[in-house]
Each structure stands twice: as C-alpha cells, then as structure tokens.
C-alpha cells in the first residue's frame with residue numbers, strides 16, 4: 001500500500017517534468033529558427049511577405065512547412081527564387097525554421113475583389129461542387145482555413161490571392177506528374193484539375209480575406 005502511494009507520487013512528479021522538457025526543446029528550436037530565418041525575411045517577411053507572389057509563412061502548419069522545405073531541397077518542388085534558398089539547409093535547420101514560422105501569429109488578410117467573386121469562392125469553399133465531384137475545401141482546410149497540422153494540410157487563409165491562384169494553377173498543370181510530388185500534392189492536384197480559371201481566382205480572392 002505504502003509502496004503504491006510512493007510510485008504514484010513519483011509518477012505524478014514525472015508528468016510536468018516530461019512536458020516542461022518538451023516545451024523547452026520546442027522553445028530552443030524556435031529561437032534557433034529565428035536566427036536562421038534572417039536569410040528568409042528578405043522575401044517572406046515575418047508576419048507577411050513583401051510581394052503577393054511570395055507566400056506568407058506565419059502560423060503555417062509545421063508538418064506542411066517541413067514537407068515543402070524537403071521537396072525544395074530535394075529538387076522536386078522547383079522555383080527560381082526559392083530553390084537555391086533550400087539547397088544548403090540541414091534536417092535540423094528545416095525543423096527549426098518550421099517551428100519558428102509556425103509559432104508566429106499571422107495577421108489578417110483583406111478582401112480586395114468584388115462581392116460576386118467572393119460569393120462564388122465562398123460557395124465552393126464551403127460546399128464544393130457536387131455534380132463535378134469537387135469536394136468542399138472546408139473539409140480539409142477547416143472553417144477558418146487554418147488547415148490540420150497533424151496531417152500536413154496547410155493554412156490557406158490570409159494568404160496572398162496572387163500566390164494562391166498561381167499555386168492552384170500549378171497543381172492543375174502538374175496533374176500528369178502528380179505522383180512524383182507525393183501523396184499530399186496528388187490530393188490537391190486531383191481537385192485543382194477540375195476547377196476552371198475563374199473558380200480558382202474566386203477561391204484565391206475569398207481565401208485572402210478569410211480568418
């Protein structure tokens with residue numbers, strides 16, 4: 001009886017120890033990421049990037065960031081500006097940078113398109129288009145567009161419309177090669193393939209103002 005009590009006490013003492021170690025490790029990684037990100041802020045800023053073609057990274061899903069940086073580093077996802085930035089990153093750099101950007105609270109985006117365009121984007125986002133088998137975006141990206149970190153589904157709200165539109169076009173254009181990018185790219189490629197240019201634009205404009 002006495003022994004069981006003692007065991008229980010030790011167990012209870014270990015729980016906070018376990019969590020504080022976990023939090024400290026994360027904080028150290030975020031701090032390391034902050035200094036490593038100095039090279040990135042020239043284009044990506046902190047809360048917001050400096051150009052609508054360059055994505056905001058703040059509050060982005062950690063798992064998604066890690067995956068994308070690996071894809072750039074391995075030469076699978078390509079971009080003339082971004083690819084050289086990922087070349088020299090170690091696995092630990094990628095983890096630290098992803099922890100850092102994930103920890104920054106994003107600022108809200110603004111709507112800049114007409115009501116008609118926003119309404120079309122909102123409809124597809126919330127309900128999909130049933131007779132063309134286009135799923136509702138909300139089912140994976142969530143009501144506020146924050147994504148699901150555990151699965152690597154990215155945050156897409158508050159993102160620049162120009163970047164989002166370009167990205168949706170890219171998923172569509174690379175439909176035939178989708179398998180080479182991996183499972184998550186394929187999921188989006190199959191969806192984008194069915195969207196018209198007008199629908200992609202409407203979704204991108206709607207998402208820029210969603211929070």
Ligand code: HEC
Pocket residue numbers: 036037039040041042043044053054055057065068069078079081082085086097154166
């Ligand atoms: C010279 C400008 C530039 C610099 C510096 C830069 N990037 Fe990028 N980055 C871009 C552009 C442009 C894209 C969009 C590429 C595309 O359209 O596919 C991008 C895309 C990304 C993405 C994908 C985001 C998404 O939503 O899919 C990540 C992650 C990223 N950059 C991280 C970084 C990190 C970390 C650094 C610093 C080590 C960095 N970038 C430095 C220009 C830059």
Ligand code: HEC
Pocket residue numbers: 055067124125134135136137138139140141152153154155156164167168184185187188191203
């Ligand atoms: C079944 C789940 C699922 C559904 C439904 C879905 N997405 Fe996605 N989405 C994903 C995944 C997974 C990714 C990451 C793909 C990758 O790794 O490139 C993604 C990525 C994206 C990106 C790229 C984000 C970035 O930062 O580059 C955009 C934009 C996007 N989705 C928009 C949409 C829109 C618009 C819809 C509705 C028409 C939609 N998604 C429906 C799972 C989904």
